[in-house]
Amino acid sequence: MALLEVNNLGVRFTRRDGPSVDVVQDVSFALDAGGTLGIVGESGSGKSQTVMALLGLLASNGQASGHAFLRGADLLAMKPAALNRIRGDRIAMIFQDPMTSLNPFLTIERQMTEALQLHRNATRREARKRAIEALERVRIPDAARRIGMYPHEFSGGMRQRVLIAAALMMEPDVLIADEPTTALDVTVQAQILALLREMNRERGTAIVLITHDMGVVAELCDDVMVMYAGRAVEKASASALFARPQHPYTAGLLGALPRLDAQVGAPLCTIPGNPPMPGGSGAGCAFAPRCAYAFERCRSEAPSLHSHGARSRACHLPADIALQAAPGVFV
Structure with a gap:
């Protein structure tokens, strides 16, 4: 049995001024201990809402459906009290925005030691010592002094490192990292x-990484799930996906990456148009209006996710078609 198994996850938000909106639909994946999964896609594709649903952190008008099993226990069926005993301990998350994730009225020490005292019954002295060690591991200078400061006394990058330290300190079974390196310079990144690699290899911590940085995915992740308009459109090993994308959207993402071997003055490739509003893709494939390969069936029939060997994709194109992740395809 997988450490984390998600089946047919859906997220729906109700609105006062209109019909409900489905922002995530039929997302499934499995993650073994020591595995790493990268979830990629444009902003608004449903990446963050997928993991927020797993942790029971959706907004008050949000509702999750499906199943998410952590060591056999369904996270989506748990009551808040039971979920509180798991969050921050067996499953932890590094949030995307450090400014809103840290309480401005509490010191860094209070915010980091609370989980240790709650889940591990650590004394205040023990928790403070471990928190300082965690801050030192993420290269916070003078950690013993800075731990008594408030979030506004840290730079954006240092606040991000505080969040990372707090998550790593608990040594969870599953670590969810939502854009964990966005605010960091390349050295600290x-x-x-x-x-993260050390935790993954030495402790067997499973990692779900949400990111726009395909370089980080290539460096850290074993498998990749590409999301578009709330659905998974391709799932594959990282090596297979980078070598030969099988969905036009994946090919577009890879083609838009700057290349060191590109000719001087060559324009950057882009995917034309904009992603649909949540719940507004209509009939057919959601990517069809932006796809260079779309044909009539794409505009009238939404493709389902099918397996092709060790990978899956949602596309009407033949599985053996060669998609170009290079300049000239999406311009």
């Missing part, structure tokens, strides 16, 4: 990725 490399150090944080090294820490």
Whole structure:
């Protein structure tokens, strides 16, 4: 049995001024101990709402459906009290925005030691010592002094490192990282990725990484799930996906990456148009209006996710078609 198994996850938000909106539909994946899964896609594709649903952190008008089993226990069926005993301990999350994730009225020490005292019955002295050690691991200078400061006394990058330290300190079974290196310079980013790899290899911590940075995915992740308009459109090993994308959207994402071997002055490739509003894709494939390969069936029939060997994709194109992740396809 997988450590984390998600089946047919859906997220729906109700609105006062209109019909309900489905922002995530039929998302499934499995993650073994020591595995790493990257979830990629444009902003609004449903990446963050997928993991928020697993942790029971949706907004008050949000409702999750499906199943999400952590060591056999369904997270989506748990009552808040039971979920509170798991969050921050067996499953932890590094949130995307450090400014809103840290309480401005509490010191860093109070916010980092609370989980240790709650879940591990640590004394205040023991919890403070472990928190300082965690801050030092993410390269916070003078950690013993800074731990008594408030979030506004830290830079954005340092606040991000505090969140990472707090999550790593608990040594969870599953770590969900939502854009964990966005606010960090490249040197600190490399150090944080090294820490994540260390936890992954030495402790068997499973990692779900949400990111726009395909370089981070290539460096850290075993498998990749590409999301578009709330659905998974391709799932594959990282090596297979980078070598040969099988969905036009994946090919577009890879084609839009700057290349060191590109000719001087060559324009950057883009995917034309904009992603649909949540719940507004209509009939057919949601990506069809932006797809260079779309044909009549794509505009009238939404493709389902089918397996092709060790990978899956949602596309009407033949599985053996060669998609170009290079300049000239999406311009």
